[in-house]
Amino acid sequence: MEGNYYVCTGCGLLCDDIEVELEKDAVSKVYTACRVGVAHMKEGSREAVSQVDGKHAEEATAIEKAAEILKNAKNPLIFGLGTSTNEAQKKAIELAKKLNATLDDTSSFCLGPVVEALLQEKFNTCTLDDVRHKGDVMVFWGADPSDSHPRHLSKFSYFPRGEQKQRGWEEERTAIAIDIRKSHTAKICGSNFFQIPPGGDTEFINALIDGVSGKLPKTSYKFPPKRLLELANILKGAKFGTIFMGLGLLYSLDDLDPIIRLVEVLNEKAKGEFHLIPMVGHYNMRGFNENLFAETGYVNCVKFENGEAKHGPEYSTVEALKAKTVDAVLVIGSDPLASLPHSIVKNLLDIPIISIDPCETLTSRKAKVHFSTAVTGVECGGSATRMDGVEVKFDPILEAKRSTDEEILTKIMEAL
Amino acid sequence: MKMTSTMELYQLLPKTNCKECGKNSCMAFAAALMARELTPDDCPPMKNDPKYKENYETVSGMFSTTEGATETGLIVHEELCFGCGNCVVACPVNVANDPYGVGAGKAPKSTGKLILIIEDGIVKAQNVDECRRFGKNKILCTGCIVTCPVEAIEFV
Ligand code: SF4
Ligand code: SF4
Numbered sequence A: 001m002e003g004n005y006y007v008c009t010g011c012g013l014l015c016d017d018i019e020v021e022l023e024k025d026a027v028s029k030v031y032t033a034c035r036v037g038v039a040h041m042k043e044g045s046r047e048a049v050s051q052v053d054g055k056h057a058e059e060a061t062a063i064e065k066a067a068e069i070l071k072n073a074k075n076p077l078i079f080g081l082g083t084s085t086n087e088a089q090k091k092a093i094e095l096a097k098k099l100n101a102t103l104d105d106t107s108s109f110c111l112g113p114v115v116e117a118l119l120q121e122k123f124n125t126c127t128l129d130d131v132r133h134k135g136d137v138m139v140f141w142g143a144d145p146s147d148s149h150p151r152h153l154s155k156f157s158y159f160p161r162g163e164q165k166q167r168g169w170e171e172e173r174t175a176i177a178i179d180i181r182k183s184h185t186a187k188i189c190g191s192n193f194f195q196i197p198p199g200g201d202t203e204f205i206n207a208l209i210d211g212v213s214g215k216l217p218k219t220s221y222k223f224p225p226k227r228l229l230e231l232a233n234i235l236k237g238a239k240f241g242t243i244f245m246g247l248g249l250l251y252s253l254d255d256l257d258p259i260i261r262l263v264e265v266l267n268e269k270a271k272g273e274f275h276l277i278p279m280v281g282h283y284n285m286r287g288f289n290e291n292l293f294a295e296t297g298y299v300n301c302v303k304f305e306n307g308e309a310k311h312g313p314e315y316s317t318v319e320a321l322k323a324k325t326v327d328a329v330l331v332i333g334s335d336p337l338a339s340l341p342h343s344i345v346k347n348l349l350d351i352p353i354i355s356i357d358p359c360e361t362l363t364s365r366k367a368k369v370h371f372s373t374a375v376t377g378v379e380c381g382g383s384a385t386r387m388d389g390v391e392v393k394f395d396p397i398l399e400a401k402r403s404t405d406e407e408i409l410t411k412i413m414e415a416l
Numbered sequence B: 001m002k003m004t005s006t007m008e009l010y011q012l013l014p015k016t017n018c019k020e021c022g023k024n025s026c027m028a029f030a031a032a033l034m035a036r037e038l039t040p041d042d043c044p045p046m047k048n049d050p051k052y053k054e055n056y057e058t059v060s061g062m063f064s065t066t067e068g069a070t071e072t073g074l075i076v077h078e079e080l081c082f083g084c085g086n087c088v089v090a091c092p093v094n095v096a097n098d099p100y101g102v103g104a105g106k107a108p109k110s111t112g113k114l115i116l117i118i119e120d121g122i123v124k125a126q127n128v129d130e131c132r133r134f135g136k137n138k139i140l141c142t143g144c145i146v147t148c149p150v151e152a153i154e155f156v
């Protein structure tokens, strides 16, 4: 049965061991992928659609129209790209440069700050393969991979055997969940679930630092010090520990200092090493952050001016739309009309939208120009960066009937 | 569908203790049903008498959903399972039979002797006679139960 494996681009895990059966030019059966992945892989092979003002148009006409909108804009915004290949992302960066555009992805209101700190080497990190081969203590903090990355625990972080972990999860690994509610992941962690009150993360981190440093851990919400010390001792005993940081933890912190400090202290006090991996959700958000970082030194929220990148919160999608500093938007693989707060959506509806997306979304329906593009990993190949920074290359499963994000971006650029 | 207890099953039987099924009582028959030794069809009165028609259909329905999965009582609640693969990778029989495939968290290298695999995003049970809960040397293995985040696997 070993043979033709495909890559699932359903989430940041980029599982590379998926087998499929085809029937009549469509994926009919999928093996080993989770339910999310199966839905994602079966949605491919639809016909190419390009629309102007909601009506079907030739691709060339739609390209013309898109180029015209971008040319006439003083400060266009390019946004999305978390579900595009590295190749498409690089093309979008090039386009943003050429247009003196503002460029941002969903990471600015997601795990972007953590990926930025990671790329600036502010904390120790590792790959998921390292975790599988060596990990003995894994902490899911404000993260619920059972929902967001369904195969996380079975493929890498808890259940599989690895080079130095041959005896199995019951004996050799300890999974810990720290969260404000009993998530699916927390359920699997059993008695190693630590429930804290909303917003209680910073205090919990400080108490843990005290705990591992031999002081009495205290919190204003009176978390039992005995339990905290138990946890501190598990962490201290780790030979290869990893904290998987989710949005729940990020949103509860004012800045990253406490968690970075905890990883530092654990590296001093624990038996072995400690690492932090952000639980990036979209299959190539980390790729976007890395590609933009390589080009500009920033992971998101930039504005290009004559080839130079300016950076700041005012260039984030949310702030730029709030302040109405952008006058046209090119959205790639994202649905801001459905995901942003109402007050911001209002401003977005005031300016022309160009949408590039495999799916019909609220944004694509309201767009002045829309291109339906190939699903990556199904209708087109390319490369992407897994949530832990490992580059994964993939081939298409089906012959594409529609253009890729990269092709549309290239054509728009040529038409400018 | 969720399996009931012997008692609930008993409530649906004719309760006449006529012994036509070869058991001494309807209660014993209910226990034999639960153990998959007999099937609802083995109770002639219930099967043939129109007045038990509704109960017969209910009882048959309860067993037809589980029969498909296994004779050994392993039930997969497909509507709950989301294909995370935890059970597949944690099952000791799976690991022993495919250490470098599913045992290492990857796609199976050979599915021949595996009990649990993921097909179209849902776990599928096969070769259940290999399961450690059955056979002569059975033990109370809970590998696939405690690792499931949504209680999609159950033994009756
Ligand atoms: S865990 Fe993510 S990448 Fe893996 S099969 Fe599921 S959706 Fe696809
Ligand atoms: S044949 Fe049916 S009614 Fe008679 S004892 Fe058995 S279960 Fe009860």
Ligand code: SF4
Binding pocket: B090, B091, B092, B093, B094, B115, B116, B130, B131, B132, B133, B141, B142, B143, B144, B145
């Ligand atoms: S009970 Fe044990 S041996 Fe049987 S399927 Fe579940 S994990 Fe495998």
Ligand code: SF4
Binding pocket: B080, B081, B082, B083, B084, B085, B086, B087, B088, B122, B123, B147, B148, B149, B150, B151, B152, B153
């Ligand atoms: S652990 Fe539960 S949800 Fe995951 S594949 Fe097995 S039965 Fe399905």
